[in-house]
Structures are given as structure tokens and as C-alpha cells.
Amino acid sequence: MAKVYGNPISLLFSGKLGNMVGTIRNGKQYIRSLPKKSSKEPTAKQIAHRARFCFASNFIRSIRPIIQIGYNPSRGSKYTSPYNMAMACLMKNVVTGEYPDFSIDFKNLELSPNKSARLRKATIKKGRKNIKFKWKLWNKDEYDINRHKITMIGITEEHQLFYSDSNIMQEDQKGRLAVPNIKTGTNVYCYIAKTDMKDKQRFSGCSYIGVVKW
Structure with missing residues (x-):
């Protein structure tokens, strides 16, 4: 209707x-x-493409809270939604493998298209029930340091998302990300993002840090 x-x-x-x-x-x-229904059977290539698209779409839904912030479009963007922006990136650079065995290349996964304000020299270390993050200040401008909030992000190989939602600032240079109940041996891929406090709706930069085996 x-x-x-x-x-x-x-x-x-x-x-x-x-x-x-x-x-x-x-x-x-x-x-x-409205699309017209085709009487033709889909080709093997079409089936593989649809499956790949579905795999990417399901992955985006599993990390939706981060995608909504990381890919919040700026004015003038040709994309109309965070989902569309993330899908374009995933389909091009991140979904790997051949039908029906697809996987995510977490090292190439970009949780934000913004690259100009990424943290440098960030490291991770496994704690007892958390992952310890550390980073160094690359800009001595006190105003720049104090205006950025830090978000620590973990994504398991099974596409489970968890992230920090506290007031950790760039000047703190360290933080701890609590890890939920996950099975032993699970790989957790870690990212760190900056959010300008003047524009809390969008990451100003996000970096892949590394992987922790839980």
C-alpha cells in the first residue's frame, strides 16, 4: 500500500x-x-554473486551499531545510508573466498571510510577478562587531543561484536575492553576509533590493531 x-x-x-x-x-x-520475474534459471555466476551479497549483508547486520557510526554519511555523499556505504566497501575489498565458502578479511575491514585522523602506534594485549589497549599521542596540540573520544572494538571470527561505550579520551593513552563469554580459542579482531566530540555521530578515524586469540 x-x-x-x-x-x-x-x-x-x-x-x-x-x-x-x-x-x-x-x-x-x-x-x-517493480522487477519482472524471470523464467530463466539463474546461472552459476549469478547464484555465487547473490550468495556473496547475502553473506556481506548478514555480516553488516551483525556489526550494525558500529556501521551506523563509522559510515554515517557526510553531506554531499553519493550514498544514502551507512549500509550502502559499508556494502560497497565489503563487496570490493573484504569478502573473500569462492562460493559457497566466503569469509571476512578482517585486516582489510574498514569500520569507517575516514582515514585522516587515525590513531598511531596502538597496541593490544590479552587480559584476564578484557583486552588492554594502548596508544601514543601523535599530535601535541592539546585542543586536538582533548576533543577526541576513543572507542575500542572487538569482532570475533564468528561475527560477534562488542565495543566500549565509556568516556575514554585520546589523552588517556590506554583503556580496557571487556570481553563477553566466548569459547576458548576464538580469534578476536581488534580496532580502535576516534570520535570528534563536536561530531559524535561519525568516527573521525578508525584503525585495525591486530588479533587476540582468546
Whole structure:
């Protein structure tokens, strides 16, 4: 069922209307026709591509809280959502393997497209029930140091996400990320992100640090 917005002259709608589908994004109308069902059997290449796309989509959903911040689009971006931005990156650089055995290349996984303000010389160490993060200050500008919050992130090889949500600042130079109950031998891939306190809706930089075997 379609919903009409505004006055009848504008005819803005969302949903199905005949053989069309309408969506409204940022006050703009987008219309596309419904796809026609094909009577042809999909090729092996098409099946593999669909499976790869589904694998990437499921992974993004499993780390959605971080994607929403890391890929929050800036004004003027050609992408309309964090999901679209992350999918473009994953499909190009991160999903590896051949159908049906796909995997994530965690070293190439970028949890934010912003690269200009990444932390440098960050290290990790396994603790008893946590992962210890340390980093060094690369900018002696006190204003720059004090305005950035640090988020420590862990993702298991089974795509379980956990991350810090405390007020750890860049000037602290260390922090601990609590680890939930995960089975022994699990690989935890670790990342560290900076958030400018003036723009808390988007990471200003995020880096892959390394892996800890739990």
C-alpha cells in the first residue's frame, strides 16, 4: 500500500503503486519499477554473486551499531545510508573466498571510510577478562587531543561484536575492553576509533590493531 505525502500536486508517495515502488529520502522522491520475474534459471555466476551479497549483508547486520557510526554519511555523499556505504566497501575489498565458502578479511575491514585522523602506534594485549589497549599521542596540540573520544572494538571470527561505550579520551593513552563469554580459542579482531566530540555521530578515524586469540 502506498502512502502519499504533502499536497496532491506533489504526489510524493512511499510503497507500491501499481507497477512502481516509491521511496522518500531527505524530502526527495525516488521511483522505480517493480522487477519482472524471470523464467530463466539463474546461472552459476549469478547464484555465487547473490550468495556473496547475502553473506556481506548478514555480516553488516551483525556489526550494525558500529556501521551506523563509522559510515554515517557526510553531506554531499553519493550514498544514502551507512549500509550502502559499508556494502560497497565489503563487496570490493573484504569478502573473500569462492562460493559457497566466503569469509571476512578482517585486516582489510574498514569500520569507517575516514582515514585522516587515525590513531598511531596502538597496541593490544590479552587480559584476564578484557583486552588492554594502548596508544601514543601523535599530535601535541592539546585542543586536538582533548576533543577526541576513543572507542575500542572487538569482532570475533564468528561475527560477534562488542565495543566500549565509556568516556575514554585520546589523552588517556590506554583503556580496557571487556570481553563477553566466548569459547576458548576464538580469534578476536581488534580496532580502535576516534570520535570528534563536536561530531559524535561519525568516527573521525578508525584503525585495525591486530588479533587476540582468546
